Amino acid sequence: MSDHAHSAEDEGLDALFAGYRQFRQSVWPERRKLFETLARDGQHPRALVICCSDSRVDPAMVFGAAPGELFIIRNVANLVPPYKPDGDYHGTSAALEFAVRVLQVPRIIVLGHAMCGGVHALLNGFPESARDFVAPWMRIANEARSRALACDPVDAQTACEQETVKLSLRNLRGFPWVAERLAEGKLRLYGGSFDIRSGMLTLLKDDGNFHPA
Numbered sequence: 564m565s566d567h568a569h570s571a572e573d574e575g576l577d578a579l580f581a582g583y584r585q586f587r588q589s590v591w592p593e594r595r596k597l598f599e600t601l602a603r604d605g606q607h608p609r610a611l612v613i614c615c616s617d618s619r620v621d622p623a624m625v626f627g628a629a630p631g632e633l634f635i636i637r638n639v640a641n642l643v644p645p646y647k648p649d650g651d652y653h654g655t656s657a658a659l660e661f662a663v664r665v666l667q668v669p670r671i672i673v674l675g676h677a678m679c680g681g682v683h684a685l686l687n688g689f690p691e692s693a694r695d696f697v698a699p700w701m702r703i704a705n706e707a708r709s710r711a712l713a714c715d716p717v718d719a720q721t722a723c724e725q726e727t728v729k730l731s732l733r734n735l736r737g738f739p740w741v742a743e744r745l746a747e748g749k750l751r752l753y754g755g756s757f758d759i760r761s762g763m764l765t766l767l768k769d770d771g772n773f774h775p776a
Contacts, residue, residue, distance in 0.1 A: 594630065601631045608634040611662040613655075613731065614674040615641045615681070619759045622674060634662045640681030641673060642703045643731035646738045656738075664740055669749065671735060675728040675756040682723045686711075706730055725773055728754040732767075 591598075609632050612622045616637045623633055636658045644655060662668045681701055684690070685708050689698040707726035716722035732754050735741050744750035754767030755776070765773035 597630060606631050606634070606666065608632055608662075608666060608668055610634070610670045610672055611636065611659070611666075611668045612672045612674055613638075613641055613643060613659075615639065615676055615679055617676060617679065617759075619678075620674070620676045620757055625674075625757055625764060634658075634666060634668060636662070639697055639700055640679055640685070640704060640727055641675050641731060642681075642700070642727060643673065643734040644703050645734050659735075659738065660740070663738075663744065663750070667744075667749070670751045670753060671741075672753045672755060673728050673731045673735070675724045675754075677721065677724065677756065677758040677760055679720075679724050679727075682727060683720060686719055686723055703734075704730060725756060725767075728756060728767060729771075 609628070611634045612626075613636045614620055614622050616639055622628070622635055626633065636655055638655050642655070643659070644653070646656070647653070648656075663671075681697065682704070684693060684697065685701045685704055689701070704723075704727050707730040708723055710729075711719055711723035711726045714722070732752055735752060736745065741750065745752070754773075756765050756767075756773055757763075758765070764776040766776050768774050
């Protein structure tokens with residue numbers, strides 16, 4: 564590694580540690596009692612949020628949530644895979660099971676977003692550098708792609724982003740313990756999309772369209 568690259572890497576890390584020091588000096592004293600309560604009583608989140616790993620989307624910031632209020636699952640393109648309990652690795656499904664069956668969250672929000680890189684690749688092709696895991700993962704959303712393109716949309720990107728949210732909600736209902744809690748009235752599902760360009764949040768309504776929150 565060159566000295567220049569090493570220096571740049573250190574600067575990035577230094578910025579993170581500076582943020583930590585600011586947290587300890589300013590945030591921790593104000594939130595110490597909250598963290599002590601969470602440590603003593605455990606977590607009881609208001610909602611599970613399934614959102615994209617995109618660094619520009621922060622659910623806690625969007626919803627103004629404090630620590631302990633949101634259980635967050637992040638993955639490429641905010642996808643929920645089909646229910647498939649087998650011997651493979653299922654990070655999203657494992658976190659979903661924990662949130663629903665152990666923490667018994669009362670609501671799940673699937674949060675899509677504008678300018679999603681995973682959706683863009685799904686529509687336009689995956690680069691060589693994203694074919695080991697990203698491309699196979701995004702195959703979950705092939706149906707969303709087909710639905711988005713079938714209506715010949717003016718903005719295929721936005722249409723597909725919204726269809727991934729709808730697809731994830733449909734897949735959620737395929738998990739038996741999600742369906743059970745829905746039937747009992749102990750769980751509710753919501754879909755939304757955050758536009759990082761405008762800061763606007765839209766919600767999926769009964770008419771199948773996204774409307775301003």
